[in-house]
Amino acid sequence: MDADRRLRGPYTAGGAIASALAPTARPELVTRYDIELRAMAPDLHGLVPARRRSMADHLPRAERILVHAPRRTLRLSNGFAEFLREHLAETGPRTLVVENVHEADPTDHELLAVLRRRIGPELLTVVTGEQTVPDEPLTPEEHDVRADELEREGTIGARIGAIPYHREHGTDPHKAVEAFRSAVEWCLDAGFHDAVAELGLRALPLADPAGEPETWWRLLHSTATALGSLEREDEAEALFDLARRESVSPVTHASAAYSTGMLRVRHHDPARRDLNAALAWVNQAIAISTLLPDPRERAFKLGFDLNGRALVEVRRGDPAKALELVQEAVELAERDLRPDEHPIHRLVLRANRAQLAVMLGRPEDALEDLDAVIAADPGYPDYYIDRGNLLHRLGKRDAAIADYETAMRVGPPFPEPYYNRAEILFSIGDHRGALVDLDHALELDPEFVDGLANRAGLLAALGEYDRARADAEAGLALEPVNPYLLCALGQVEMAEGRYKEARTAFDQALEGAPxxxxxxxxxxxxxxxxxxxxxxxxxxxxxxxxxxxxxxxxxxxxxxxxxxxxxxxxxxxxxxxxxxxxxxxxxxxxxx
Structure with missing residues (x-):
């Protein structure tokens, strides 16, 4: 397999593996992992029908407002690893040779790491290389010809890989910008943030903010969104500063202000979060959106901004004010949007209202909202986690477990439902069952710090001190002042008679979590x-x-x-x- 991302973009290698195996794999297995196969090999859509779908799959792009979390690709890689492991168990061991890994997209690097970690050598041997036969240089005119040929073939893989590459090196900057725009939009919808950032940063110097302001802004906004998701907030904010200098569009300025506020309130480094600056920026967005003349556009954009300010208010310690803002956004949508317009926006508002109701001690109100959200979009796994957590809090353990298990089924695998089910199993005394779930959660994501903390504490309670110490130290390497990990480490030190070290660990834990x-x-x-x-x-x-x-x-x-x-x-x-x-x-x- 050739992993060069200039061929088919993200999952160039993963898509090639899927395309080679899916046609002969057991149909039930293909159906079970439909999301993963369709994401990695989008040109297999005719062979792999969509079984698990969320509301977003049926909506126009303008209404698909949720941006996939950065760990989305880890979910896909884990699901594909399970597909491949089961397929190889049925058909026999294979050797996978992947060339040009130095040119691979980060999605393929992550996938190869997951395959090595989750599939034993008795089933799969992975061999990687960095160089195949080098490409012969093409003239700009030859790049044009190759791009034209690929466009006639009409594959999605070429549209997000080879076509932007050839158009970029061809003779027509306008066609290059259009190729980049198409690839950026597709990759952002799929959650491939590294590709969006790379493609967008290559596209923006070619785009004309004066001649094609809408295309330029969409490229800039998508690129900045991806950069923020990748913890490259300074680069994202620099792009929004550029938008403020280049544009006089009220909608652009409102969106740039909102997005800058979210960068400030969500910064991955807590020390760099600036709630006052975030409030100033989001208030600017609200002020502009309030003046938009079209009532439907105003209802959506102003509601979006009010919801953003609600997050700032929560971080400022005022959930009651946040609830007022979200309720105002809900009422705007109900009054000024068509009944079928922006359904995901409405669901996000109701889900956020539920979280705020929980904070304010109104769990029954929260449950009503979450029930409605799940009824409207039963294919979105994260809402089941929210409702399961609430049901657990209300003492409805069986219902909570049912929600966690539904979350396991309706989307690619991720650690949270197993982690949460483990908490319930631990609370009812099934410590071994809890350990099995935590083991699986950490198989899915070895850097899942909450899982490391809980498993370290459980292993310490079970007397497995070596494993407990390993988990605590692995977690502390990722989050050096995590109080739960420090507490677990202290328990291990105490059990092993290292009382001074134990006291230090407990003291540090209590400094962070009194x-x-x-x-x-x-x-x-x-x-x-x-x-x-x-x-x-x-x-x-x-x-x-x-x-x-x-x-x-x-x-x-x-x-x-x-x-x-x-x-x-x-x-x-x-x-x-x-x-x-x-x-x-x-x-x-x-x-x-």
């Missing part, structure tokens, strides 16, 4: 074990602040007794027995 119950409880155990019962009482008391817990009450009672405070110890044991009447340890200590 209300982290597990860290207070663990530090209390450390104090008790090292002969400081009064310190243990203090820490257990902090751990009990969220509410009474029989295990914590029992531990505090033991510390109180060791500190000579027998009556208080008896009171704690009595309360613990009320909460856990079948606990023999509590009952025995009450008789001492």
């Amino acid at each position: 209300s982290l119950t597990a860290a207070w409880a663990s530090r209390g155990m450390l104090a008790f074990e090292t002969g400081d019962p009064e310190g243990a009482v203090t820490d257990f008391t902090r751990a009990l602040e969220p509410g009474a817990d029989p295990a914590l009450l029992f531990n505090r009672a033991m510390a109180l007794r060791a500190a000579g405070r027998g009556e208080e110890a008896t009171a704690d044991l009595t309360r613990a027995l009320e909460l856990a009447p079948d606990d023999d340890d509590i009952r025995r200590e009450l008789t001492v």
Whole structure:
């Protein structure tokens, strides 16, 4: 397979593998992984019908407002790896030789890493090389001829790979811009942000903001959106600054202001987030959108901006104000948009209203909104995660698990539903089942920090200290001050008798998360074990602040007794027995 992205763009190699195997693979297997195969090999659409679809698949581009998360491609790679592993288990081992990996798109680099990690050498051997026979140089006129030939063939792969390349090196800048525009739009819809950024940055010097302002702005906006998703916020903001200098369009200025505000509030580095600047920018967007003359355009764009300001208000600690803004956006859409217009925009507003209702202690209102959102778009997996989390919070464990399992089915594999189901399994005492789910979540994404933290804590509780330490250290390499990872590391250090190191880890965890119950409880155990019962009482008391817990009450009672405070110890044991009447340890200590 040749991985050179100048052939078929993102997944040039992945698409070639899919095209070679899908026609002979078991039909049920092809159907099960339809999203992954269609994304990697878009020219297979005639062979691979779409089974799992969301509302966005049926809408015009202008109404498909959701931008795929950067980890979308990891989901696709994991799904394709599962397809390939099962196919090879049925048909026999293969060797995959991939050339020109130095010219591959990041999607193919990620895919090859996933294939190596998730498919054993007994089924698949991956061999990569960096050089095949070099291309013969073409004249600009020959590039034109080749682009014309490829356009007549009409494949999507060429449209996002070879055609932009040949048009860029041909004689007609206008055709080059049009080729780039088509490729950028397709790749942005697919979530291939690296390709969007590369293609867009190559296209913009060729585009004319005065002669073709709409095309130029769409290229710039798409490119900046991709750059922001790739944590290249400074480059994205520089493009929006360019738009402000080049354009006098109110819509362009409103959109650039909104997008700049979102860059400031969402910056991947928390130290560089600037909520005041974000508020100023998004208010500018609101001010401009309020003046748009067309009521339908105003309802959509102003609603979008109000929703953006709601995010800023949440980060500023005012969810009530955020809810007012989202409600205003909902009412604008209901009043001024046609009933069938911008359905995804409406669903996003309702889903955000649900999250704000949860923050404000109104879970039933949130559940009503999430039920409506899922009923309208049952093929979008992320909403099931939101509703599952709410159902878990409401104590409806079986319904929550059902939502997590639906999320597993309706889209390519991702770690969150397994991680969330593991939390429920742990809460009902199925620790081994929880570990299986966490193992799978981390097989899907070894850098999933929340999964590393939970698995480290669970492994420590199960006495598997070497594995727990490995997870904690792997997670801390990614997030050095993550309090949950520090707490898990402290538990390992304590179990292995490294009390000074354990205390340091617990102290650091509590610096980052002063209300982290597990860290207070663990530090209390450390104090008790090292002969400081009064310190243990203090820490257990902090751990009990969220509410009474029989295990914590029992531990505090033991510390109180060791500190000579027998009556208080008896009171704690009595309360613990009320909460856990079948606990023999509590009952025995009450008789001492």
